Amino acid sequence: MQVRSKIWLAVDGEPVFGSGREALFKAIDRLGSINKAAKDINLSYRKALSYIQTMEQRLGEQLVERKTGGLHGGGAHLTKEAKEFMKKYEQLEEGINEMLDKKFQDVFGKGN
Template sequence: MKTKKELRARCWIDIDGKKFFGPGRAQLLMMIDKNGSLSKAAKEMGMSYRKAWSMVEDMNQRGQQPYVELHKGGAQGGGAELTETGKKVLSTFLSMNEKITATIQQHTDEMLALI
């Protein structure tokens, strides 16, 4: 029987040994940027609003600057938008992950042939 080999890597950023930012939070920021709404972003990701809100609060509190600005509801309804810091963190993280993926793809055949 032929075995399936795969070389994978995922990148997370820890602060004081606790996960802070990774693929899930990057996706949440992308969905907030796309939808202009935390609730719509959470719904699109299949995540509860409470969990999404908790993730945003954690990023805003533990990051050097807030990543998301939340607007309370009113006649126009609420909303959410990425701050300049949030946009920079997201774009840098995505760029870094593209480079990591490209490096892994370069070495996959050689590495897996040895396994």
């Protein structure tokens, strides 16, 4: 038996950023394309796009700058705001899993 956890940020109760979106952002940053990023992390382009759209809508700022047409067909890259957001999320996550694992050992480890 293992313990799992998920941390995410919400606006008005609706999720705007979590581990899935973080992975998407990282892939976009690495590959320069929503399409390639989605494939890389095994996500449909549709879902990836709707993630981005709802995030931007709920936060009220652009996170992924995208260009259609042009060299190589276009592409996408993260805005400064998106990178800051990612960084903060990582700080938030930091240490939580370790703490949870420790607690899990305390509670479930010896007794059972």
